Amino acid sequence: MKTAIIKYNAGNIRSVLFALERLGVSGTVTDDPEEIRSADKVIFPGVGEASTAMQYLRQKGLDKLIVSLQQPVLGICLGLQLLCRHSEENDTTCLGVFDVEVKRFQSPVPNLLKIPQIGWNNIAGLHSTLFEHVPENSYMYFVHSYYAALSPDTVAITNYVINYSAALQKDNFYAVQFHPEKSADAGARLLESFLKL
Structure with missing residues (x-):
C-alpha cells in the first residue's frame, strides 16, 4: 500500500511519518502531484497559518489536485481547516471540500x-468508520486557535469554549482537528482504521 503525506509549508509532517512507521507502514512525504494521485491513501497534515499554506498549495497546483482525489484522504489539524470553505484566519478562501466556516475561538x-x-480533550458523537475502534469520549491531543463549526459533515464533536467539529467526513474525505499521531492508543487506532479503508 502506498501512502502519500502531502508536503507543504506547514510543520509537524514528520511526526505523522513516524506514527505510520510505528504501525508498520512506510509513508512518502511529497508535493509531487503524480505521487499523490497514484497513492492508495493520502494524508494532509499540518500546523501553521491558513493563508500562507493556501498560497503554497496554489503555487504548486495542489489546491486543484487535492479536491480531485478519489482515494481516502485524511486531513489533520490545519489540514482539516484547509479542507473547509473559508477561514477567519487572515480571511482565507480554502479548498471547499466541506461547506464549513473556520472561526477563531473567543x-x-x-x-x-x-x-x-x-492539550487533551475528549471527543464524542462518533459516527464514522474512522472511529470503529475508538471508544466514545476518548481523549485526543489538540493544538489550535481556530475551529470548524458544526455542520452536516460533522462526525465527532468536542467542546472548548463551544461545541465544534472534532472530525468531518464527506465522501472519501475525512478530517480531524486533533493530532492522532500524538494521541497515544486512540490516535493509533484511528490511523489504523484510516489505512484499512
Missing part, C-alpha cells in the same frame, strides 16, 4: 480558557 474567560487550546 474565550469568555481568558484566564480560564486560554487560546490556543493546547
